[in-house]
Amino acid sequence: MRVALALARRGLGQVAPNPAVGCVLVQYDHEGGRVVGRGWTQPGGRPHAETEAIGRAGKESLGSVAYVTLEPCAHQGHTDPCADALISAGIKRAVVATLDPDERVSGKGILRMKRAGIQVDLGCCNRQARQLNAGFLATRETGRPHVALKVATTFDGKIAAINRHSQWITGPESRAYGHLLRSRFDVILTGSGTVLNDNPMMTCRLPGLEKYSPIRALVLGHRKIPFDSKILSYEHGPPTLVYLGYKHSLAEDNVFLKKVEVCKVRCDTFGYPVLSEILADLVARGITRVLVEAGSRLNTAFLKAEGVDEIHWFRASTILGNDSIPVIGDLGQDNVEKLRRFSVIEQKRMGNDMYELLSKQANG
Numbered sequence: 001m002r003v004a005l006a007l008a009r010r011g012l013g014q015v016a017p018n019p020a021v022g023c024v025l026v027q028y029d030h031e032g033g034r035v036v037g038r039g040w041t042q043p044g045g046r047p048h049a050e051t052e053a054i055g056r057a058g059k060e061s062l063g064s065v066a067y068v069t070l071e072p073c074a075h076q077g078h079t080d081p082c083a084d085a086l087i088s089a090g091i092k093r094a095v096v097a098t099l100d101p102d103e104r105v106s107g108k109g110i111l112r113m114k115r116a117g118i119q120v121d122l123g124c125c126n127r128q129a130r131q132l133n134a135g136f137l138a139t140r141e142t143g144r145p146h147v148a149l150k151v152a153t154t155f156d157g158k159i160a161a162i163n164r165h166s167q168w169i170t171g172p173e174s175r176a177y178g179h180l181l182r183s184r185f186d187v188i189l190t191g192s193g194t195v196l197n198d199n200p201m202m203t204c205r206l207p208g209l210e211k212y213s214p215i216r217a218l219v220l221g222h223r224k225i226p227f228d229s230k231i232l233s234y235e236h237g238p239p240t241l242v243y244l245g246y247k248h249s250l251a252e253d254n255v256f257l258k259k260v261e262v263c264k265v266r267c268d269t270f271g272y273p274v275l276s277e278i279l280a281d282l283v284a285r286g287i288t289r290v291l292v293e294a295g296s297r298l299n300t301a302f303l304k305a306e307g308v309d310e311i312h313w314f315r316a317s318t319i320l321g322n323d324s325i326p327v328i329g330d331l332g333q334d335n336v337e338k339l340r341r342f343s344v345i346e347q348k349r350m351g352n353d354m355y356e357l358l359s360k361q362a363n364g
Ligand SMILES: NC(=O)c1ccc[n+]([C@@H]2O[C@H](COP(=O)([O-])OP(=O)(O)OC[C@H]3O[C@@H](n4cnc5c(N)ncnc54)[C@H](OP(=O)(O)O)[C@@H]3O)[C@@H](O)[C@H]2O)c1
Pocket: 150, 151, 152, 153, 159, 160, 164, 165, 166, 167, 169, 190, 191, 192, 193, 194, 195, 197, 198, 219, 220, 221, 222, 223, 224, 272, 273, 275, 293, 294, 295, 296, 297, 298, 299, 301
């Protein structure tokens, strides 16, 4: 199943609104197991992982064990249901990591295989499979996307000096990994403060992965940004989505309108676009995984709105001190019982930096 999960990861950022699934077919004999087919969800969401694995295994599918990271689908879409494909291929056992909550599947794929006489075991690597498909699962279970913050800080949690100078806090290894992360999300979202200070492109620029740059989204407040900001350039994919509150005057500006897709949403009492409405609009566009790469103001707003599911934290071995910009601003927490709690899921040394992946605790 761990191999199937690694295959599934290849689809992240490429398959939304579909899930990224991995499937491995194994033939067992007295000498042990032999992988006869491997598959993962293809860009755009089709073909599905199971069909890919069966196609590669050919006749060797017959009598094999299928390890699948998500319950095989049971409904007729553009292609036949994957549960039927596994039945027709003659597999004898299916090991499934987690159920598909989509109401067209939700247990029906398992039932279909059981009724055809296949032994089905559910729950192997359930936690890892749910984490991998957190975007797809969140949209189906809660109607909102999976939201991750990506932050690069000094050891004492600062993102910029008091003069707002910030490039580069972390080293080249962290920055390269940050670009890889971008390729695994459906959208990168930032705020006007970051655009005004750094003028970033917000693309994946790892050699060979440039075409996997996700859509870019920008949340504006009261200030305007220059028309020649790099985030507005067309060179790397579709026009940037620009979120504004209804009261913002920017949409009346024709030059700006030509360069971006303006998305107007309701404003909060401070005149800022309501974040939950932005997330709902992104889901309506088929987006399941959102990477927020912003400064402390937008990071804080997302945390306050309880909108952060995980944090990718790159921590350099440097110190800036209190007279600098923190990664998170005031949250108005007056007692430790209200702490936002995260669990450390992964930790890696990256050059002279540390990378940690934090996942929000269920009661966090
Ligand atoms: N190290 C890192 O991980 C990292 C990543 C990104 C940026 N940065 C650094 O962060 C600094 C910029 O920080 P920042 O806080 O100014 O930038 P930001 O968080 O990217 O953008 C903040 C701006 O977004 C607008 N906004 C829209 N909706 C908002 C809401 N609901 N709540 C708050 N603001 C909202 C406001 O614009 P108006 O003021 O126009 O109303 C606000 O000033 C730069 O120095 C940059 O280098 C560091």
